[in-house]
Amino acid sequence: MVDSGAMRADGGKDLLAGYVTGPAAATEATAVALARAESARVVVLVEGVSDQIAVETLAGRRGRDLAAEGIVVLPVGGAHGVARYLRRFGPEGTGARLAGLCDAGEAHIVQRGLATAGLGTPSSRADLERLGFFVCVEDLExxxxxxxxxxxxxxxxxxxxxxxxxxxxxxxxxxxxxxxxxxxxxxxxxxxxxxxxxxxxxxxxxxxxxxxxxxxxxxxxx
Structure with a gap:
């Protein structure tokens, strides 16, 4: 369910309008993004919905329309969910270009997932960046x-x-x-x-x- 009518403390429109909120946010946000990702030119894999919001907010501030560009930001529900989406949208799947964001503590999981999906064998942060995957020191927050x-x-x-x-x-x-x-x-x-x-x-x-x-x-x- 998308909560577009909640109010914030100062009485203004909730800043989460248009995003899935509540206890099922992670599952439902992934489902919504997945439906759009099947035909996307670029799929950006992020760990959670907060990461998705940050990426899309910055894109908006830079005047970019990710949907019009064929770019979908997909929250995968934690780093362990990355591997299956790399396969689903990589060379063996839809063939979309892939990019992503991960936490430093989970970078090794992303490295392994990229190798399994046939997208390279990254062994360092620099290798990940060359493949379009960027690492946060702790997390994006x-x-x-x-x-x-x-x-x-x-x-x-x-x-x-x-x-x-x-x-x-x-x-x-x-x-x-x-x-x-x-x-x-x-x-x-x-x-x-x-x-x-x-x-x-x-x-x-x-x-x-x-x-x-x-x-x-x-x-x-x-």
């Missing part, structure tokens, strides 16, 4: 937080009514005194709706010439 900086992220939280909830996490014994960037990453990952919401908000906030390198490079590659 971490990249966005580090690029924006904790102070700017907290300004965005305040503007959308979430700073108080973040302060509550900061006071929890397990997180008290920890690095603010780590606290923010924990906060954004604490709820699926929040993670999706801020994937777009932070991508909209960061200056276009200061985007996280993996996200910027991915979009430039397709």
């Amino acid at each position: 971490d990249e966005l937080i580090r690029t924006a900086g904790p102070a700017q992220v907290m300004e965005v939280l305040a503007a959308h009514g979430d700073l108080g909830a973040f302060r509550t996490i900061q006071r929890q014994p397990a997180w008290r005194g920890k690095d603010e960037a780590a606290q923010l990453r924990r906060f954004l990952g604490a709820g699926s709706q929040r993670k999706l919401r801020y994937a777009r908000l932070l991508t909209e906030t960061i200056n276009l010439d200061q985007m996280p390198q993996p996200l910027d490079a991915l979009l430039s590659a397709v």
Whole structure:
């Protein structure tokens, strides 16, 4: 189900309008993207819906219409889902051009999937990039937080009514005194709706010439 009518804290239209939300977001977003990917010229494989939102938000900011270009961003439900989609849309499948984004901890899974699908034998991050796959240091949320900086992220939280909830996490014994960037990453990952919401908000906030390198490079590659 696509939730296009939810409201945010300041009364404006929800920034997730047009995206699948709720408990079944991952499964349903994949199903929606899969239907479009069958005839796509380029299929961009990302781990989750928040990554999809960030990629499509940046594309929009750069004036690009991915659908018109025949590009589909497909959330695969985690790195372990990459291999089957590489086969489905690679040389043995539809023959689409493939690209993607992954977390550093799962890069080896993507490397193995590319080799299995006959797309190359990448053994390093540079090899992955030559094949159109870009690696986030931790994950894309971490990249966005580090690029924006904790102070700017907290300004965005305040503007959308979430700073108080973040302060509550900061006071929890397990997180008290920890690095603010780590606290923010924990906060954004604490709820699926929040993670999706801020994937777009932070991508909209960061200056276009200061985007996280993996996200910027991915979009430039397709």
